[in-house]
Amino acid sequence: MSPGEIDRDVYDITIVGGGPAGLFATFYSGIRNMKTKLIEASPYLGGQLATLYPDKYIYDVPGYTKILAQELVKKLEEQALQFNPTIRLNEKVIAIRRLGEKLIELETTKGLHYSKTVLLTTGAGAISMKKLGIPSVERFEGKGVYYAVTNKWAFRDKKVMIVGGGDSAIDWALNLKDIASEVILVHRRTVFRAQEAKVMEVFHSNVRMLVPYVIKDAHGTESLESVTLINVETGEEITLKVDALIPQIGYEIDNSIYKSWGLDVDERGVKVNGRMETNLPGVFAAGDVASPIDSIKLSLITIGFSQAIIAVNCAKHYIDPSAPVFPGHTAKLRL
Ligand code: NAP
Numbered sequence: 001m002s003p004g005e006i007d008r009d010v011y012d013i014t015i016v017g018g019g020p021a022g023l024f025a026t027f028y029s030g031i032r033n034m035k036t037k038l039i040e041a042s043p044y045l046g047g048q049l050a051t052l053y054p055d056k057y058i059y060d061v062p063g064y065t066k067i068l069a070q071e072l073v074k075k076l077e078e079q080a081l082q083f084n085p086t087i088r089l090n091e092k093v094i095a096i097r098r099l100g101e102k103l104i105e106l107e108t109t110k111g112l113h114y115s116k117t118v119l120l121t122t123g124a125g126a127i128s129m130k131k132l133g134i135p136s137v138e139r140f141e142g143k144g145v146y147y148a149v150t151n152k153w154a155f156r157d158k159k160v161m162i163v164g165g166g167d168s169a170i171d172w173a174l175n176l177k178d179i180a181s182e183v184i185l186v187h188r189r190t191v192f193r194a195q196e197a198k199v200m201e202v203f204h205s206n207v208r209m210l211v212p213y214v215i216k217d218a219h220g221t222e223s224l225e226s227v228t229l230i231n232v233e234t235g236e237e238i239t240l241k242v243d244a245l246i247p248q249i250g251y252e253i254d255n256s257i258y259k260s261w262g263l264d265v266d267e268r269g270v271k272v273n274g275r276m277e278t279n280l281p282g283v284f285a286a287g288d289v290a291s292p293i294d295s296i297k298l299s300l301i302t303i304g305f306s307q308a309i310i311a312v313n314c315a316k317h318y319i320d321p322s323a324p325v326f327p328g329h330t331a332k333l334r335l
Pocket residue numbers: 058059060130131132163164165166167168169171188189191192193214248249250251298299300
C-alpha cells in the first residue's frame with residue numbers, strides 16, 4: 001500500500017498487531033473462513049518475542065518444555081499464513097472509526113482500510129521499559145546497561161548482573177546462567193513475583209542472588225565497569241565488578257491512543273467482556289492489550305492464544321448471527 005492509498009475491499013476481520021495473539025488469531029480466522037487482514041506497525045511479525053527477546057527460551061508454551069522466542073514466531077507465522085491472509089507490515093493504525101453497523105474504517109500511517117470487525121492484539125503496544133532512573137546507570141545504556149536483550153550470546157563469558165524479581169528477570173537469569181561467566185540476580189525484596197518453579201530453579205542454580213538489594217550507582221569510564229548496591233534492610237553497601245547490567249523491572253503501557261478511539265480503558269488495558277468485546281460493537285481485543293472486566297489478567301502467551309480464539313469466534317458470529325460461535329462439528333459442505 002502506498003501512502004494515502006485506500007483499500008476499499010471490506011474484510012471480515014482486521015487484526016491489529018502481529019505478536020503471538022495476533023498471529024494465532026490470523027490462523028484461526030482462516031479456519032473460520034473469514035477474509036482476514038493483519039496490520040503490524042513494525043517491519044516484521046512476532047511482537048515482543050521478535051523485538052525484545054528473540055533469543056530467550058519460553059518455558060510455558062504447551063507441548064514444549066522450552067522453545068526459543070524466535071522459533072515460536074517462525075512456527076506461528078507458518079501457521080498464520082496457511083489461509084493466505086493479507087499482511088501489512090510497517091503500517092501503524094492511528095485511528096479506528098465505526099462508519100456503520102458492520103463497517104469500521106481503520107486509518108493507518110499509509111492509508112485507509114475497511115473491515116466488518118476489528119481485533120486488537122497490540123500487546124503492550126509501544127511499550128517503554130521501566131528505567132532505574134539513576135543518572136550514573138542511564139549514562140551507560142547500550143555500553144554495559146541493557147534494558148532489552150536481543151542477542152544473549154553477546155554475554156558469553158561475561159559477568160552479568162540482572163535486576164528484578166518478576167518473570168523477565170528470572171527468565172533471563174535462567175537463560176544466561178550457562179552462557180555468562182557469572183550471573184548475579186539483584187532484587188529489592190526477598191519475595192519474588194515470578195513463577196515459583198522457575199524461582200526455585202534459579203535459587204538452586206549457579207546464579208548468585210543478592211536480596212534485598214537495590215542499585216545505588218554505576219561506575220566506569222567508556223563503558224560500565226562496576227556497580228554499587230545497597231542492602232535495603234541494613235544499609236550496607238557493596239561494589240561489584242560487572243561487565244553488564246540488565247534491569248528487568250517491568251514496563252509502562254500508554255493507553256491514551258485507545259481512549260482517543262472511543263474505547264473504554266483501565267490501567268490494565270482495553271476493557272473487554274467474556275466474549276472479548278470492547279465497548280465499541282465489532283471491536284474486540286485479546287492478549288496483553290485486553291483487560292477482562294471482573295476477571296484476572298495474566299500476561300501470558302497462552303492466555304493470548306485462548307482469548308484470540310474466543311474473539312475470532314465471537315467476531316464470526318457478530319458478522320453472521322447464523323454462524324455458530326463454536327464451530328464444533330457443525331461445519332457442513334453445501335454442494
Ligand atoms: P514485573 O512482573 O512488573 O516485575 C518487575 C520486577 O522489578 C518486580 O519484582 C519489582 O519489584 C521490580 N522492580 C520494579 N521497579 C523497580 C525498581 N525501581 N528497582 C528495583 N526493582 C524494581 O515485570 P516483568 O518481569 O517484566 O513481567 C511483566 C509481565 O509479563 C508480568 O505479568 C509477567 O508475569 C509477564 N511475563 C511472563 C513471562 C512468562 O510467563 N514466561 C515472562 C516474562 C514476563 P517488586 O516485586 O518489589 O515490586
